[in-house]
Amino acid sequence: MVVADSYTGWSADEAVTRLFAAHYQGLVRLATLLLRDSAVAEEIVQDAYVQLHARWRKLNDTDKALAYLRTAVVNRSRSALRHRAVVERFVARSTAAPDAPSAEAGAIERLRQNAVVATLATLPPRQREALVLRYYADLSEAEIAETMGCSRGAVKSHTARGLATLRAQTEHWS
Secondary structure, three states: OOOOOOOOOOOHHHHHHHHHHHHHHHHHHHHHHHHOOHHHHHHHHHHHHHHHHHHHHHOOOHHHHHHHHHHHHHHHHHHHHHHHHHHHHHHHHHHOOOOOOOHHHHHHHHHHHHHHHHHHHHOOHHHHHHHHHHHHOOOOHHHHHHHHOOOHHHHHHHHHHHHHHHHHHHHHHO
């Protein structure tokens, strides 16, 4: 392992090459311990070396290059952890399906709906109209009476008879 006491007067290429050879594995281990992800840790350390190379001439004290690299790795690891936390919160929020039924339950429910619609089609027109206006259009008895051109009592009668027929024909599904 090559260890230099001073990098003063070295070119960026030579200094970064020697620092890489001497400290890359240790910096990757540091980042891996912080991130618990070796692939991201390697990227972060590589980015830190690239950043050091780009700023080599601007360093006030080139002898502190290793300290600069460690600081860059720790700061980038913190940023990666913050980013990961934000992504995990977003994914958890966007994919959380509150009590989503299984595919089987959905298929069974769809079959029941189809059977109800088929049974609804067999009802007399006035009963069918009353039920559709009440439960599909969500109209009040007064609104249904106005729409059908009959009294509220007739709406109640048509609705009750239609529901009784539906219950009788769909009882065996439960």
